Amino acid sequence: xxxxxxxxxxxxxxxxxxxxxxxxxxxxxxxxxxxxxxxxxxxxxxxxxxxxxxxxxxxxxxxxxxxxxxxxxxxxxxxxxxxxxxxxxxxxxxxxxxxxxxxxxxxxxxxxxxxxxxxxxxxxxxxxxxxxxxxxxxxxxxxxxxxxxxxxxxxxxxxxxxxxxxxxxxxxxxxxxxxxxxxxxxxxxxxxxxxxxxxxxxxxxxxxxxxxxxxxxxxxxxxxxxxxxxxxxxxxxxxxxxxxxxxxxxxxxxxxxxxxxxxxxxxxxxxxxxxxxxxxxxxxxxxxxxxxxxxxxxxxxxxxxxxxxxxxxxxxxxxxxxxxxxxxxxxxxxxxxxxxxxxxxxxxxxxxxxxxxxxxxxxxxxxxxxxxxxxxxxx
Amino acid sequence: xxxxxxxxxxxxxxxxxxxxxxxxxxxxxxxxxxxxxxxxxxxxxxxxxxxxxxxxxxxxxxxxxxxxxxxxxxxxxxxxxxxxxxxxxxxxxxxxxxxxxxxxxxxxxxxxxxxxxxxxxxxxxxxxxxxxxxxxxxxxxxxxxxxxxxxxxxxxxxxxxxxxxxxxxxxxxxxxxxxxxxxxxxxxxxxxxxxxxxxxxxxxxxxxxxxxxxxxxxxxxxxxxxxxxxxxxxxxxxxxxxxxxxxxxxxxxxxxxxxxxxxxxxxxxxxxxxxxxxxxxxxxxxxxxxxxxxxxxxxxxxxxxxxxxxxxxxxxxxxxxxxxxxxxxxxxxxxxxxxxxxxxxxxxxxxxxxxxxxxxxxxxxxxxxxxxxxxxxxxxxxxxxxxxxxxxxxxxxxxxxxxxxxxxxxxxxxxxxxxxxxxxxxxxxxxxxxxxxxxxxxxxxxxxxxxxxxxxxxxxxxxxxxxxxxxxxxxxxxxxxxxxxxxxxxxxxxxxxxxxxxxxxxxxxxxxxxxxxxxxxxxxxxxxxxxxxxxxxxxxxxxxxxxxxxxxxxxxxxxxxxxxxxxxxxx
Numbered sequence: 013x014x015x016x017x018x019x020x021x022x023x024x025x026x027x028x029x030x031x032x033x034x035x036x037x038x039x040x041x042x043x044x045x046x047x048x049x050x051x052x053x054x055x056x057x058x059x060x061x062x063x064x065x066x067x068x069x070x071x072x073x074x075x076x077x078x079x080x081x082x083x084x085x086x087x088x089x090x091x092x093x094x095x096x097x098x099x100x101x102x103x104x105x106x107x108x109x110x111x112x113x114x115x116x117x118x119x120x121x122x123x124x125x126x127x128x129x130x131x132x133x134x135x136x137x138x139x140x141x142x143x144x145x146x147x148x149x150x151x152x153x154x155x156x157x158x159x160x161x162x163x164x165x166x167x168x169x170x171x172x173x174x175x176x177x178x179x180x181x182x183x184x185x186x187x188x189x190x191x192x193x194x195x196x197x198x199x200x201x202x203x204x205x206x207x208x209x210x211x212x213x214x215x216x217x218x219x220x221x222x223x224x225x226x227x228x229x230x231x232x233x234x235x236x237x238x239x240x241x242x243x244x245x246x247x248x249x250x251x252x253x254x255x256x257x258x259x260x261x262x263x264x265x266x267x268x269x270x271x272x273x274x275x276x277x278x279x280x281x282x283x284x285x286x287x288x289x290x291x292x293x294x295x296x297x298x299x300x301x302x303x304x305x306x307x308x309x310x311x312x313x314x315x316x317x318x319x320x321x322x323x324x325x326x327x328x329x330x331x332x333x334x335x336x337x338x339x340x341x342x343x344x345x346x347x348x349x350x351x352x353x354x355x356x357x358x359x360x361x362x363x364x365x366x367x368x369x370x371x372x373x374x375x376x377x378x379x380x381x382x383x384x385x386x387x388x389x390x391x
Numbered sequence: 392x393x394x395x396x397x398x399x400x401x402x403x404x405x406x407x408x409x410x411x412x413x414x415x416x417x418x419x420x421x422x423x424x425x426x427x428x429x430x431x432x433x434x435x436x437x438x439x440x441x442x443x444x445x446x447x448x449x450x451x452x453x454x455x456x457x458x459x460x461x462x463x464x465x466x467x468x469x470x471x472x473x474x475x476x477x478x479x480x481x482x483x484x485x486x487x488x489x490x491x492x493x494x495x496x497x498x499x500x501x502x503x504x505x506x507x508x509x510x511x512x513x514x515x516x517x518x519x520x521x522x523x524x525x526x527x528x529x530x531x532x533x534x535x536x537x538x539x540x541x542x543x544x545x546x547x548x549x550x551x552x553x554x555x556x557x558x559x560x561x562x563x564x565x566x567x568x569x570x571x572x573x574x575x576x577x578x579x580x581x582x583x584x585x586x587x588x589x590x591x592x593x594x595x596x597x598x599x600x601x602x603x604x605x606x607x608x609x610x611x612x613x614x615x616x617x618x619x620x621x622x623x624x625x626x627x628x629x630x631x632x633x634x635x636x637x638x639x640x641x642x643x644x645x646x647x648x649x650x651x652x653x654x655x656x657x658x659x660x661x662x663x664x665x666x667x668x669x670x671x672x673x674x675x676x677x678x679x680x681x682x683x684x685x686x687x688x689x690x691x692x693x694x695x696x697x698x699x700x701x702x703x704x705x706x707x708x709x710x711x712x713x714x715x716x717x718x719x720x721x722x723x724x725x726x727x728x729x730x731x732x733x734x735x736x737x738x739x740x741x742x743x744x745x746x747x748x749x750x751x752x753x754x755x756x757x758x759x760x761x762x763x764x765x766x767x768x769x770x771x772x773x774x775x776x777x778x779x780x781x782x783x784x785x786x787x788x789x790x791x792x793x794x795x796x797x798x799x800x801x802x803x804x805x806x807x808x809x810x811x812x813x814x815x816x817x818x819x820x821x822x823x824x825x826x827x828x829x830x831x832x833x834x835x836x837x838x839x840x841x842x843x844x845x846x847x848x849x850x851x852x853x854x855x856x857x858x859x860x861x862x863x864x865x866x867x868x869x870x871x872x873x874x875x876x877x878x879x880x881x882x883x884x885x886x887x888x889x890x891x892x893x894x895x896x897x898x899x900x901x902x903x904x905x906x907x908x909x910x911x912x913x914x915x916x917x918x919x920x921x922x923x924x925x926x927x928x929x930x931x932x933x934x935x936x937x938x939x940x941x942x943x944x945x946x947x948x949x950x951x952x953x954x955x956x957x958x959x960x961x962x
Contacts, residue, residue, distance in 0.1 A: 030849065037851055041760035044753050048825070049777040051818055052784075058795045059788065119415055122408030135412060137949055138419055144872065144945045145938060146879020147786075148910040149426070152934045155917050156927075157425050180407050187403065191396055206396055248418060279401035302783070309785025311882035312910075316918060339787045339882070346791070346886055365791045369784065376783040380776055 059369055062362035066092075076363065082322050084345070084357040092360050096324045098367075100239070100335035104314060107243030107331055108250055108307050113300055115247070116254030120299075123255070124262040125284055143252035147312045154245040154317030159236030166233030166332070171225035178221025186214025233332050235319055240331040242318040246310060250303035257302060261295020262288060294382050301379040305372055308339075315340040338364050423938075430935025433928045434718050437652035439708035440465045441630055442715070445647050445729050450721050461709040468706035469629060475696045476622065484692070485555035488543040492563075495536040496570055496600075503574045503596065506532055510578055510596070514588045521588075525595040533600040540600075544607045548614050551692035557611040563604050571597035617668055617687050624662035625700070628655055629707060643725035644925070650729065651928065652710040659704065664697070718932055722894060727916055727929045732936065737895040738809070738906035739878055739937070742888060745813025745901070746820060746877040751870050753817075754824030755859075758866075761825070762832035763854055782822035786882040789819045793887035807905035809896065812888020819883055820873040827869020831862040864955050868948040875944040879937060881910035891915050909937045 067073050072092050079093020123132045162169060190210020198204035265288050273283040289296070319334020326333065346361050440461050446452040454462070478484060503510070506528050513524040547553040575593035630648030631637040637646050649655035666687060670680050688694045700707075721731035757778075765771040793815035797803050804811055835858050843853035859866075881889075889911035896906050913933045920926055 034849065034851060038760075038764055041756055041764060045757040045760040045765075045774055047753060047757070048781040048822060049774055051821075052777050052780055054796060055784065055788065055792045058792060058800070062791075062795050115411055115414070118408055118411045122412050126405055126408050127412065131412070135415070137945075138416065140945060140949070141942065142419060144875050144879075144941050145422075146876075146881070146910055146941055148879065148881040148913050149934050149938050152913050152917055152930065153422055153426065156930055180403075180410065184400075184403055184407070187396060187400060210396075248422070251415070279397050281401040281404040282397070284404075305783050305785075309783075309787065311785070311787040312914060316914065339785060342787050342791065343882060343885055346794075362791065362795070365788050369788050372783050372785055372788070373780060376780045379783070380779055 056369065059362055059366050062359060063366040064359075066356070066359040066363040072360075076360070080324070082341075084360050085355070090356055092356075094338075094341075094360075094364060096322055097336055097338055097341050097364070099324050099328075100318065101308060101337040101339070103239055103325070103331075103335055104242045104246060104318060104337055105304065105307050107239060108246035109300075109304060111243060111247035112250040112254055112303060112307075116251050116299070116303065117258055117296060119251070120255045120258035120262060120296075121284055121289075124259045125280070125288065139252045139255050142248065143256070147249065147310055148316075150245050150249055151312040151316035154241050154313055155237065158245065159241055159317065161236070162238075162241055163233055163236035166236075167229045167231040170231060171228040174221060174225040174228055178218065178225065182217030182221055183214050186210045186217055189213050231332070235334055237317050237319040237334060238332050239318060239325065239335045242314050242335075242337075243331065245313050245317055246307045249310060249313065250307050253306055254299045254303040257299030258292070258296045261292040261299060264295065265291040294384075298379045298383040301375055301382070305375045305379075308375070309368065309372060311339040311343050315343050320344065338368050342368075426931060426934050426938060429928070429931040430938075433932025433935070434715055436713065436715070436928065437710045438713035438715070439648070439650055439652055439655055439710050441648040441708070442650035442713065444630075445643075445650055445724075446717070449643070449724055450717060450730065452717075461711075465707055465709045468703045469632075471703060472625070472696060472699050472707070473632060475692065475699060476625075479551060479692050479696070480554050480558075482555050482559065485547060485552035485559060488547055488552060488556050489559050491539055492536070492543060492559075495539050496566065499533050499536050499597075499600070500570050500573050500577070503532055503578060507578050510592065511582065514592065518587070518591070521591055522595050525592060526598050529596045529599045533597065533603075536600055537603045540603060540607055544610055547611070549690050553611055553614045553691075554618055557608065557615055560604060560608050560611065564601055567597040567601045567604065568593070570600075571595070617666055617682075617684075618693060620666045620668060621663060621684060621688070621693060621696075624658065624666070627662055628658045644728050644922070647729070649708070652708065654925065655704075655708055655710075657924075659700075663700065719936070723892075723929075726892075726920065726922070727926050728922065732909070732912070732929070732933055734893055734895040734907045735909045735912045735933065736936065738889075738893075738908040739910070739940070741809050741896065741901055741906060742812050742816060742884065742908055743874055743878045745809060746816035747870070747874055749814060749817035750821050750824055750873070750877075754821055754870070754873075755828050755866065757821075757825045758828030758832055759854060759859070761829050763850070763858065778822045778825050781818075782826070786819060786880055787885075789815055790883040790886045792818075793883060798887065804903050807886070807888050807890065808903050809888055809901040809906050810903075812884040812906075812908075815883045815887045816877045816880060819880060820877050823873040823876065824870055827872070828862075828866045831865035831869065832858060834865060835861045864951055868952050868955075871944050871948040871951070875941040878944070879910055879941050881914060884908060884911060891919075909933055909940075913937065 066076075076092050076094050078095065079091060080096050081091035081093045082097065083089075083091045123135055127135075187210050190206050190208075190213050193209040193213070194204035194206045197209075269287050269291060270283055273287040278286065314337045318337060318340060320336045320340055321334035322336050325331075325335060342361050342365050345357065443452075443454065443458045443461065447454045447458065482489065509528050510525060513521055513528065516524055543556065544553075547556045571593040574596045575589050578592065579589055626632075626645075626648075628648050631640060631646060640646050649658055664684050665681050666684050667679050667681055668687075669677050671677050684697055685694070688697065715731075718731040719736060720733050722733055724730040761771070761775065765774075793811055797811045797814055798806065803814075839857050839861055840853055843857040844850075848856065888905055889908050890905040891907065891912065893905070893907045896904055913930070916926055916930050916933065917923070923930075
């Protein structure tokens with residue numbers, strides 16, 4: 013009885029055996045917790061170790077970062093120029109960012125600020141579902157469903173997309189620009205005829221959109237597996253990360269901020285743009301970075317959907333041409349290279365993945381820094 | 392800004408945001424709809440009689456009475472077509488041409504007497520001139536024969552019999568050389584001609600006809616090529632005709648016709664009603680052209696076959712809606728064209744199970760440390776950051792790490808194995824599990840811990856008996872979701888565990904053998920299968936199986952969470 017009452021006093025411990033067990037258990041838990049850290053260190057060590065034989069040769073290293081010719085398994089004159097591979101990754105990542113970042117942030121705003129809780133509750137599982145679908149299924153969709161569609165009706169699809177984008181964009185832009193123009197022309201008038209400006213501007217923008225859509229209609233896509241396909245699917249994959257993390261960030265903005273803004277007479281849109289979004293910007297930045305990391309590191313979708321052509325598209329911004337990314341190169345070529353461990357190709361693939369690892373570490377560090385993960389260093 | 396336009400802007404922004412949500416919904420629907428609709432088609436589909444044949448002969452299904460009935464009725468319907476092809480290919484179809492050509496051959500031999508003087512005279516010439524002279528004479532001798540031959544070839548092209556005629560003409564060169572010999576013996580009878588003269592006569596007297604035969608056979612083989620293509624289309628559709636032919640074929644895909652009605656219809660349209668022929672243009676280049684079978688065979692007996700085929704198409708294949716649950720329990724056969732996906736499902740199960748067995752306890756332990764023991768400080772912050780970093784490492788890098796560390800350095804197995812794959816996957820999902828478990832533990836109210844402590848429990852005891860049970864449901868939610876992730880990841884297992892073909896592994900083989908797995912095989916069957924059009928249903932079926940598995944897990948997690956929320960609310 014007395015022993016049990018003793019343990020009530022926190023910290024003074026029970027018998028020696030008891031405190032020893034507690035200490036050992038704690039140590040064990042600490043060791044397990046250190047496992048991810050050990051894993052990271054080992055990962056860097058082993059990937060760098062396998063990449064070292066390649067980087068040890070300066071000529072190869074220089075060619076790796078500056079050359080365009082990639083023939084790693086050529087017996088006579090192997091070439092390791094990986095620029096076009098890096099370019100493919102950058103291109104696909106940028107493409108999916110352009111699609112996913114605005115859509116993701118707007119969707120997050122819509123879910124956390126605009127829609128009713130009931131609709132938000134419906135969409136939460138949908139977003140989770142998108143996140144849960146395996147990447148190979150996305151790749152399957154890209155290759156088996158989307159690529160033939162793009163190849164056969166590419167122009168029509170693109171112009172529908174242009175119309176979908178152009179209509180709301182031109183209406184909104186027309187309204188804003190019309191407001192500016194009206195207030196600039198009628199400086200002293202109290203109620204300037206805004207419609208006089210906004211309607212023509214909207215119509216002008218709309219007609220430009222229509223013209224682009226018409227031009228795009230006749231575009232022929234030679235191969236359905238191209239940078240556009242990969243970008244679109246990757247954007248859909250990055251969407252859940254961006255949406256749910258941005259939603260968290262928006263949700264953590266205090267209610268008092270919003271109420272204060274409303275009390276000052278701001279509309280909901282103004283509150284969102286001028287108060288909520290600036291408050292949540294670091295959280296949203298983290299969301300975007302994590303979404304981006306998912307895109308950069310994604311393997312199956314780009315392997316299946318990007319066409320795997322070893323060249324820089326012509327012209328360089330042409331998304332309708334096939335490209336090849338770092339991850340796809342590793343996945344595609346390691347299968348043939350790993351039988352002969354120690355070959356130049358094996359090591360250059362590890363060099364590629366080392367670059368990938370470093371990039372992800374940098375991205376991650378940036379994300380943690382913005383999100384406050386480095387606070388422990390300042391203490 | 393004017394108030395009215397501010398309001399309008401506000402409203403239009405609301406509209407835009409709602410539109411984005413609608414678009415998101417449409418996106419999900421457009422993504423899932425084809426996978427679900429066509430994926431279900433792997434199990435529920437209109438099967439032809441060939442499907443039952445495959446099942447009965449390869450997957451141990453016992454043919455029921457209705458199966459037997461369908462076999463019999465479809466065979467009877469096929470017999471109609473086969474009797475047509477038989478009669479088309481039999482000698483009888485070309486009998487009139489054969490008899491005409493044969494009789495003219497005999498006539499030429501008989502008529503050689505007319506040219507006796509010229510031919511015998513030619514024998515006296517020098518050997519170089521002799522051959523050309525005899526050939527010149529033979530042109531006149533075989534003129535009727537050649538004219539008739541050409542006419543027969545032309546006629547047989549349009550009225551049928553070309554196939555039988557070609558078969559007959561195969562033996563015609565021999566017959567012609569025999570005829571030459573006959574002529575030679577007939578003319579030199581009683582003459583004192585040397586051996587060389589006789590052989591010159593026998594070799595050259597029918598030379599003209601023989602060269603024409605070659606041209607005729609070329610012509611006929613061009614005509615018959617279309618028929619051969621047509622026939623191979625029928626074989627593709629219906630399978631080999633009898634057991635003997637079946638036994639001579641090696642690949643399973645050749646042994647059976649189309650098992651799915653939709654594929655059968657495609658074969659009918661693409662390979663039978665339109666034929667792919669190689670045509671030689673004027674410059675000698677061979678190009679393949681698509682021609683309509685109806686036009687190609689217009690006016691020939693093949694047209695009738697086509698008609699019989701079209702009219703009896705359903706009777707020959709006996710399509711009926713069938714549920715093929717074996718898709719989930721049968722081994723694949725002949726590169727997945729037949730059979731199911733059992734080994735892939737089992738492989739995915741083992742990989743997921745192995746990853747969970749390793750990652751779940753470790754993750755829970757780390758979470759307990761983070762939430763219950765760790766004091767926020769430099770070390771804890773660093774550990775926490777490493778968890779975040781590990782979560783951000785690309786999955787393909789995990790695969791390479793597994794290859795370089797687990798397989799090449801630790802040598803836990805010779806080459807790929809389920810063990811290596813599971814460990815790699817475990818590492819991959821560890822951060823997710825740690826985070827979600829930590830969230831769950833943090834959600835347990837502090838009063839629980841204090842109450843346990845007040846009752847005299849040590850910290851470890853309080854955690855084991857009070858905190859962990861309270862947090863368990865929401866910890867499970869996180870673990871289940873990461874299980875879905877482990878099941879669906881492909882890149883980490885490419886180099887550590889996955890193989891393209893194989894059977895389901897038993898428990899003892901897990902430590903040394905690679906396995907097939909759904910994610911890897913989805914990639915494989917989509918990108919590297921040589922007959923992608925015949926395995927479309929398997930592609931969709933696999934994708935749906937994997938998606939359904941993951942969605943099922945997520946659904947379970949969501950339901951668990953909802954119940955939990957309700958419980959918390961009621962409290």
